[in-house]
Amino acid sequence: MSAEPYEPVPYEPADVYRPRRSPGRESYDRALVHAILDEGMVAHVSYQGGHGPEIIPAFYVRHGEEVLVHLSRRAGLASALQAGTPFAFCVTHLDGLVLARSAFHHSMNYRSVIVHGVPREVTGEEKLRLFDLFIDKAVPGRSKEARPANGQEARATGVFALPLVHVVAKTRSGGPNDDAADMALPVWAGVIPLAMVRGEPIEDRVELAGNI
């Protein structure tokens, strides 16, 4: 994931996708976008389905200037993507609850990346090779330990690649932005940090019932 050389060229803002709110919270910085994407495990992807907008959570991994999305062939999204349907992709990390002196200025600290585009399906040898990236994202080196996917297993899973072209990061950090007139109110203000943590691994034994 970190093999490509550092690329200081920022992404190009696209007017049609530029978020309208809080322009100061946007960034097109490539290193920031990569860092946000590399930290997450699950993205939400959306597309226009036959009955209106659809949204699903999906496992993903960044690979250079693409994000790879891992989908069951049976999922509706896999069919939609094969047909060249455009989609919107979003990863969000929640970093804190921002408690202000006024109700209005309560907020959240977060880092998110939104990508728009039409994905391509990854197939053949490339697909088999890229499978390892998903496994190694969960636990580095893991792909060398587990039994590799066989042909039937590989066929059951779709891998779709979305180019990092129409990309924007949106972030908020720091304390509350209370109005000057509210600063003397006797109300606790500050940030409650939030973080995703990993617990102690639980080994699979008889007592860990398998899921369907």
Add this chain to the structure above:
Amino acid sequence: MSAEPYEPVPYEPADVYRPRRSPGRESYDRALVHAILDEGMVAHVSYQGGHGPEIIPAFYVRHGEEVLVHLSRRAGLASALQAGTPFAFCVTHLDGLVLARSAFHHSMNYRSVIVHGVPREVTGEEKLRLFDLFIDKAVPGRSKEARPANGQEARATGVFALPLVHVVAKTRSGGPNDDAADMALPVWAGVIPLAMVRGEPIEDRVELAGNI
């Protein structure tokens, strides 16, 4: 949030929105849906924009049989929702990384809820009352402490309510589902639990720079 009586009637599956993958992971159980929604702080919402599908993260709260979504008036989504645009809403909690003996059976434990529908805009007195739910979700009782929103602040924020009618929960829990033939492989298998935790509150003082 827990004031309404327990309602044992499940949601009705709608064929058009029924996820096609892993039917055993779906649930229309009302208590399960409520619990998943009440635990989260951020949803992803998607809609069809003028240039294709759009997706954004948004603060939300469940209120009885609706989810309320909090949006800046300046956000594109607020304009779209005012026009009666259908949207898809998803909340996902990531509970664990599932490490199997085979690459193919690696998975994730999660709990998600997806809601489809056309939201209504909440206005007037109802809107002012419902603002408190967002604040109290972050810290119970907080709305009694902070300065309430004034008229201008209330106008700057849109609150949209989506009925819990077309709703499905999807969950996975437990250990890996390895093939019988792989059970004897000398590969560690099990679950790495994941959880969102709150850190020590950081009080807002001069050294906590305000965000724009």
